[in-house]
Amino acid sequence: MRGNGRARKKALAMGICIFLCSGNTGCFPSQKGMEESQRGSYPETAVSEKKEQAELDFFAMNTYHTFSAYGSGVDTALEEARDRVLELEAKWSATEENSEIFQLNHGNGEVISLSCDTADIRNFTLEIAEKTDGALDPTLYPVLTAWGFTTKENQIPKAAELQTLLENTGWEKVSSEGNQVQIPEGMELDLGAVGKGYAGDEAAEILKEKGITSDLLNLGGNVQAIGSRPGGGSWRLGIRDPSGEGNIGILEVSDQAVVTSGNYERYFVGEDGNTYAHILDPSTGYPVKNGLMSVTVITKEGKKADALSTSLFVMGLEKAENFWRAHPDFDMILITEEDEIYLTEGIRKTFACEDPAMSKNIHIIEKGT
Ligand code: AMP
């Protein structure tokens, strides 16, 4: 295994880099692995406009976003798209006292009325939780807190503590009817695995309504690549090498969301010297360690790409392959600790390794095998 050592050294990391023009790189800095001091150097919101092109950076949902768009009226369109993301954050934050999710999590088991946005993401998340046999479970917040992933005070919880906390988890214990929802006292909902993807769809929709047909939205590494890049041609996204510096390959996309989940960004090294990362196996409460380093999902909808990348990461290689064969309406790139790259057949021609020597590590997942 060459992977872990190299990857763990990275403080700045990201899943996807973006190539606006062939051969010209424009890497967006990672939000997930960024130190607080570095965060401070970013403007809270900045708009820069050149003719028919605008770019807007802002912080939301615990991460940095960069929206770029091309066409007339892009500046106001981007601001509206940003405002929509901020609106959703205000509803879904697990830490803001006025958010619907906070009210639900601190409602002592009371029935709570949700806005349509929150009811909609609840429905979608529960649907994927069921479809993935609970690999996606939005009720792990107290377990994530025990590991310190919600507070940044990381520690290894005792096995007994995890067992007790797991008694209060389980997506199937969420009761919902229409816009109402109820969770047992002690349970807490967390939309961290799906919210950015959903917000990306909403932002993209706003730009589309404004007639903007060429835009690239990067929500903390979740990318929505709409239309084609200025001058024509597909967008070229760099897929991060999860166990090293730079990119492992380039993916060409148009009108797709591209979302990566991995264990190489938000993690800590415990007192026992082992590394523990932020995606948990809902059946054990422990961070997933199954030989995968990253999972990238490519599909039309950001919310689906986001939910599935987390779920497939939890499943591991074999189950993820089986899941895809049963539901082949998306593409994926799975990268293992041994730097083996597994691609679904739909992207065999649109993904290429940066280092041609790595091409021998590519395995194509086909429907029929
Ligand atoms: P992502 O980066 O989209 O893969 O989402 C990871 C985030 O989702 C974590 O930081 C947690 O907040 C949360 N999470 C961790 N494990 C799970 C899981 N098995 N199901 C749902 N959410 C999870």
Ligand code: MG
């Ligand atoms: Mg996700």
